[in-house]
Amino acid sequence: MPENTRHRPRPAAVRRGRRAPWQLALRVAAWGTSATLLLGCGATWYVYRSLTDGLTTSDALDAVRGKAPRHLDNSVNLLLIGLDSRKDMNGNDLPRQFVQTELHAGSSDIGYYNTNTLILMHIPADGGKVQAFSIPRDDYVQTLNGDGSVQGHYKIKEAYANAYTTVHDKYAAQGVKGADLEAKSREAGREATLATVQQFTGVPIDHFAEVNLLGFYDIAKVLQPITVCLKHPVKDRYSGANFPAGVQQLNARQALAFVRQRHGLDEGDLDRTRRQQAFISTVTHQLKSQGVWASPSKLQGLFDVVKKDVVLDSSWNVLDFAQQAPNLTGGNVVFHTLPIEGFGIRNREDVNLVDPDKVKSIVQQAFGPASSPSPAATGTTAAAPATVDVINGNGGRGIASEALSSLVKLGYTAGATGNAAPRSATTVRYGAGAQQAAQQIAGRLHAGTATAGSAVPAGHVVVTLGADYTPPGEQAPSPTATASSTAPAADSGPAVKAGGVPCVN
Structure with a gap:
């Protein structure tokens, strides 16, 4: 399936000197x-x-x-x-x-x-x-x-x-x-x-x-040939997978299709992840048995x-x-x-x-x-210097003041608060010299990517709260509590045990 593309230079390997x-x-x-x-x-x-x-x-x-x-x-x-x-x-x-x-x-x-x-x-x-x-x-x-x-x-x-x-x-x-x-x-x-x-x-x-x-x-x-086992027959034009159920042997082209397929599987990418695990199990089994x-x-x-x-x-x-x-x-x-x-x-x-x-x-x-974890491991990296202004586009009463207070407790300098028309998404903009703080705040508020704002004063970060606002340090809303949720919660599913040829979806 196509992925987002960006400007691409031509890669080269990172090589070291010759070793003994x-x-x-x-x-x-x-x-x-x-x-x-x-x-x-x-x-x-x-x-x-x-x-x-x-x-x-x-x-x-x-x-x-x-x-x-x-x-x-x-x-x-x-x-x-x-x-x-x-x-x-x-x-x-x-x-x-x-x-x-x-x-x-x-x-x-x-x-x-x-x-x-x-x-x-x-x-x-x-x-x-x-x-x-x-x-x-x-x-x-x-x-x-x-x-x-x-x-x-x-x-x-x-x-x-x-x-x-x-x-x-x-x-x-x-x-x-x-x-x-x-x-x-x-x-x-x-x-x-x-x-x-x-x-x-x-x-x-x-x-x-x-x-x-x-x-x-x-x-x-x-x-x-790579030996695999499928619980059900599959046919997918995107990956090229076209296999019957049961144990079978695949050539290199087919094996790649086996590990890449996600369309047509009950759990999509999660089933593809288990295909990758099964592939590794099979390869290690073959290396030993052959x-x-x-x-x-x-x-x-x-x-x-x-x-x-x-x-x-x-x-x-x-x-x-x-x-x-x-x-x-x-x-x-x-x-x-x-x-x-x-x-x-x-x-x-x-x-x-x-x-x-x-x-x-x-x-x-x-x-x-x-x-014990280091501060970086727990997400408690020291706040980068910046003055934070918070605008309430969430609709909740007093929420801008509460959000600013939470950010001040994390080490940022208190700025002004204000109101804006309701919006769905929280945004973070920054002025000159405040990019690092803006990135930290955007991460803590689950607000996507911080962007530069020409109207934002130097050293300031402007946070505009949306309906998706989550106070820093709290978990993101559960899928059942958000309008963007499309499916119920899912766990990790069955484990794949190495040492043979596991059968997967």
């Missing part, structure tokens, strides 16, 4: 156990360290370290990021014919840099069961940049694209071009995704791997995909992680989907409404104890 062969082997071993396709790990990888030159790495985690509660043990949290971009690692459009016939994904202009797959995994220090949570891509959350500044409220998948675009435009205006411009822009996107997921879930991210749409296809091509680790030709193909389609964090300490890795290929993984509270319309888009406190509670309970 044994270091590269260890890093690839680690990626193999936790990247989006969970390609497994173990001592066998050490035999193939000569294949590991040319990996693409990122230092994006440096921007978010220490901004979430710390582990109290040696457990590891991994974030698997899947980009929807129809571009290669260098930002070049994939051939049109390939995108249309093999990927069945429209055109290369679709997708931009949205993160349509986000899976957060927790590998316990004692080698116990691995817990994994998929984060639905349309969850409407407060998104952050890597430095902790607030982008606004958007679908969680848009954090990457928002940061990418902002940084690209900034550096392009300074004359930065080509690969350097693309590297800075994509690194900002990764940092924003990491910061947003950390804040949303309330747990630290220790490592991550990023793979593009082509990566799913390439892995499936190496390992095909003896891939003993096949140099298969391993060569997997390494080629890693180097071509995957970006890895550069800080993985595999020696600390090695004893935990067998759980991922041994079927000791349970996949969950984070719950939503229902559906609504925000910024004129269909979104999933979520309860951030509930999400944090679920994830933290599953992942185990951690230290």
Whole structure:
């Protein structure tokens, strides 16, 4: 399905210098156990360290370290990021014919840099069961940049694209071009995704791997046929999925259609999320059952995909992680989907409404104890300097004064209050020097994106309250209490257990 498009430069990878062969082997071993396709790990990888030159790495985690509660043990949290971009690692459009016939994904202009797959995994220090949570891509959350500044409220998948675009435009205006411009822009996107997921879930991210749409296809091509199981027959012209019910084997083109389908499924994107979980389970099962680790030709193909389609964090300490890795290929993984509270319309888009406190509670309970959260992890970042004026377009008596009082308690300077004609949506505008404060306030009020206002005095933020106004610190209205709600609340649905071929919708 087409996504919103924006100005797109031509991406280039973020590459580091050549490392010693044994270091590269260890890093690839680690990626193999936790990247989006969970390609497994173990001592066998050490035999193939000569294949590991040319990996693409990122230092994006440096921007978010220490901004979430710390582990109290040696457990590891991994974030698997899947980009929807129809571009290669260098930002070049994939051939049109390939995108249309093999990927069945429209055109290369679709997708931009949205993160349509986000899976957060927790590998316990004692080698116990691995817990994994998929984060639905349309969850409407407060998104952050890597430095902790607030982008606004958007679908969680848009954090990457928002940061990418902002940084690209900034550096392009300074004359930065080509690969350097693309590297800075994509690194900002990764940092924003990491910061947003950390804040949303309330747990630290220790490592991550990023793979593009082509990566799913390439892995499936190496390992095909891919065995899957469907509870019902499906036919969808958007993704190209056309499968009977039951267990069946798919080629690479069909496997990509299997993980991309959402039209025609009872729970849409939530069912697609479970398809992705089932795909990972199946791939890890095949890697173990087919003896891939003993096949140099298969391993060569997997390494080629890693180097071509995957970006890895550069800080993985595999020696600390090695004893935990067998759980991922041994079927000791349970996949969950984070719950939503229902559906609504925000910024004129269909979104999933979520309860951030509930999400944090679920994830933290599953992942185990951690230290006290830092201020950034709890959303209590110090208020940026600004004088706030509040205008009541909500209709409630005294609501402007109450809203201003709430914002003053958060650290902003009190300005004036006033009234305006009733309106449906809360807006935030800012004058010169007040952008950071406006972004913070817009995030706290669930008011979308703060915008510059030529009539707003320097150092001021003007908040105009609408019918959707929610006092800062309170939860967003439940879906049953808003006119934009279109469906009842939904939970996360059944878990998908790894170790075989799970049957899904």
